[in-house]
Amino acid sequence: MKRYLVIALLIMSSNLFAQKKVIDKVVAVVGDNIILQSEVEQQYAQYILQGTKPDPNIKCYIMQSMLSQKLLTKQAAIDSIVVEDGDVDNEVERRMRTMITRAGGEQRLEEFLGRPVILYKDEIRPDIREQLVAQKMQAKITEKVEVTPLDVRRFYQAIPKDSLPVYNTEVEVGEIVIYPKLTKEEKETYKDKLEALRLRIKNGDSFATLARLYSQDPGSARDGGELPFFDRNTMAKEFTAWAFKLKPGELSPVFETEFGFHFLEVLERRGENVRARHILIVPDSPPAALERARVEIDSIYQKVVAKKMDFSAAASLYSGNNDTKYNGGMILNYESSNRTTYIPTDKLDPSIFLVVDTMKVGSYSKPDVFTDNRGKKGYRFLYLKTKIPPHTANLEQDFPKIKEAAYEEKTSKVVSDWFEKRRKSTYIRIDKDFNNCDILKDWIKDTAVSANNE
Incomplete structure (x- = not known):
């Protein structure tokens, strides 16, 4: 599959850990922009520091990402695409927090960098701004991509039957949560x-x-x-x-x-x-407050079980979890781009899975005390709305997932076509050290074409 890694690699931290001694040279030219050997080495250093095994071939992917970034920012300048200073600041801070954590503290990071963190922030700001601009430009390229039901059906029918994915058990689970309310x-x-x-x-x-x-x-x-x-x-x-x-x-x-x-x-x-x-x-939950929460959720539970109140209505009115209450109490699959309510059981919170695993579809668990991911205690009961057993992908049950895959393929083709066109119309020169990179073959081939067009 001919697919650019630009999204993943643009998000990957760039220029994060400086090499102490690098003999620099220009390893690529894209239009009026250059890429230095030190920039490639710095990104490779970040790859190593993520705990992965050294692999010089990764430099090929880094180069592809940087070439893509330069093409995107070149077009962004033409289209007057900019990013706000606040967005750059947020990304700088986010990355620095990650670096400090990995280094084992700010002091150890400064020792590694050989300079204060505050100075290093200023050094990486231009490159982070360029990455954010490139991401914004790529979003513009794909903003009009959409797939119709016919596109989805054609995409599905083009997949060989023996290559169709097999999905694990999926469930739709709702919850009503009551947190203790302090006097x-x-x-x-x-x-x-x-x-x-x-x-x-x-x-x-x-x-x-x-x-x-x-x-x-x-x-x-x-x-x-x-x-x-x-x-x-x-x-x-x-x-x-x-x-x-x-x-x-x-x-x-x-x-x-x-x-x-x-x-x-x-x-x-x-x-x-x-x-x-x-x-x-964060306030603790004294026994008296927990007891008040237990009494409140038990009352709601009795109304829902007796069908005196619809579950989704009760969740919207009473649940204390804002992530689910406005969705009728249903837990969303945040790993899916379309925020579906269908969740593979292996992706469920283990404490939820242990409860719903033995439940029947349409039933409710009894209210029980739990601790959320912020360490806050409360009471909740669960509703198992749907349970789909393991199966081979089909349009009837899996249309949203197949649509998502069809959209990704179409988006990838739009991006790939855009890069192919821009490569041929832009002066690009890549150092011979990268001639053995299979992933750069199209870039090197188009480099000759663009050079002849100059």
Whole structure:
């Protein structure tokens, strides 16, 4: 299959770990842009540091990705495609957090890089911006791709019968979740704890130090509570309200969101994007609050089982899980691009699988206590709506999955055709060191064509 790895490799971190000594040279030219040997080596170093075995052939794929990126950004400049500074900042921060984790801490990363992290961020920003522009350009190339039911049927019929995929057991599962609701008195304990920390910061204590010591947000605590730039649609509404109300350097009061109790400090504003840091305290569930949750969910369960209330209506009205309540309580398959409700059993949360594995279709599990992926306790009961046994792919049962595959193939062809056309009309020169790369044969062949057209 002739398919470009541009999406995966553009997302892969580039220029992340610097080589201490590299004898540089130009290994490729694409129009007015060049690719240096050091850039290829730096991406290869990142490949090695991911824990994979050294494989020099990977440099062929890296080169293909970089050539593709240069062609995309060249066209993006013509089409006036840009990315916002906030988007670049977010990606820089995300990658740096990953690097720090892999290196075993910021200090060890700086030792490896041979310079401060803050300086390295500035060095990688241009390349990250180029990658984001290339992704945006590729999205524009494929934005009008669509598949009709006839396309799906033709795609399916073209697959040899002995090559049709076999799907494992799939289920549709719904849930209704009730989290403990604290009384005003129970909440005061957590508010007072946060208020004491807030006053310490106002009196001169380090926000970053207190965040590392006390914040219960695992994603930001180790970074001193700092969050990447976000817009008005990213965070919980209460968090957003304070972040966009305050000026840089101002502290919010203690406030509550669905995640717990916070206060925040705004660090920087860039248009409609804000960078802030916060401290989060997640309240425990005292026995009295858990008991109130048990009584509440038991009442809902009895109404649903007795068919006095429809499951989806009950989920929409009462469930405390915002990821499912607005979908009638149904759990979505987030690994599927079309967000289907059909989930292979091997992809289910193990705690859910253990319950639904012995259930009959159309039945409900009894309410039981559970702990979610944020460590928050609550009660839930499950609904097994559908169970499809293992089977060979067919249009009747698997139309959404087959449609997704047909769309991917059509998208791949559109991208491949675009690159083939641009290669022939763009001056491209590739160093002879890459002549043995099978994946670059079309590029090298078209290099001769484009050179003759110059």
